Amino acid sequence: MSEAWDAETFLARLRDEGGPRYHDRHPFHVRMHEGRLTPGELRAWVENRYYYQTRIPLKDALILSKAEDPAFRRRWIRRIHEQDGTEDGTGGIADWERLAQGLGVDLRALRSFSRVLPAVRFACDAYVALVRESPLVVAVAASLTELFSPALMAARLAAWERHYPWVDRAALAYFRTRIERAKVDSDEAISFVLAHATTRELQERCVDALVRKAEILWAILDAIERAPREEER
């Protein structure tokens, strides 16, 4: 087995393999940020990404369940609180529900997952399965698409405010909150991965997990892009 990469090389590998595969380059995202999505396309995106949002606390709980160190758990558990909130109507999932409602999506239909495309479900479930089946550091590495997400989230917020003025600005709270949170979260995750992936084998598994995660996000957009739209039927 080869020697472990030093921290700089390892971080560069993660960025070089993850960055070009990140879904900011997906044609659907490009069109979104150019203001060229129809309301129906935006709604489909929000309805399908909602399923992804609801998987996040489950995968973070799986990460907790692999962590022997109470200090790590005390830090990571914050992610579950941020997504679930402290009471009804708070937290990331509730923010996403307000985004959907701002686009005219019915809350009951959203929560029923009835508009979630099969391929989106498979991709999101594959993320949870990847985390479930990986050792802790590899599971954490899968979350490192966060390295690239603050820039995407900031661009998205600007693009939506400019191109989709019919969406209430208050509905965009999720994006605003995530810009800062993703930075904190990714700093925490990258520190942990650099410190704990101490063999070349583990480092390569971390890179593979990040690639797989990027493929999952990409596949979600592929499915949404190719699905027939209500307004096109």
Add this chain to the structure above:
Amino acid sequence: MSEAWDAETFLARLRDEGGPRYHDRHPFHVRMHEGRLTPGELRAWVENRYYYQTRIPLKDALILSKAEDPAFRRRWIRRIHEQDGTEDGTGGIADWERLAQGLGVDLRALRSFSRVLPAVRFACDAYVALVRESPLVVAVAASLTELFSPALMAARLAAWERHYPWVDRAALAYFRTRIERAKVDSDEAISFVLAHATTRELQERCVDALVRKAEILWAILDAIERAPREEER
């Protein structure tokens, strides 16, 4: 398949199958509460049960990872905070470490799990595996040994204060805290199980899980009781 039991019958089944198997009747526990354990036996118990304590947040995280309802997760996550605390030195695991130190156990040796008996490790790991492999309501039902624990914890506190006066009373904080917490926790768990085990099949799986959990706690005491003691060597 038979009809589902009504709530009263189901609760009676849980109590009737779980109660007689609960480890308060184990000879080792009986001797503990009669003041007949040697310091070495008490230390062995505390060192081995520590491994159990450290598994609790992991199994609770697995329960979280199965729960689709954010409101349920917001309630259940409290258990992880109670065991892990809000910072170093707080929470149930830290309380257990102080108990061990009150008995003269070295903290580093405790945390290394080097004194954990193989059979104790297998039993505790079997609990985590039971939770991992069960549907949510069955996993929650496995925690229902809490129904019987406030009485045991109160008796234990009184017995230790009476029979083992050489153990600093401050070291017994874990037992004091758990008397109240176990009541709240078991009320919450039993409400969930009664509401969500809605078929006879699920109800029977819940009873089986509680029996299995009681067997696990019993097996831990069996292993500790049978192990050679330092002072006996």
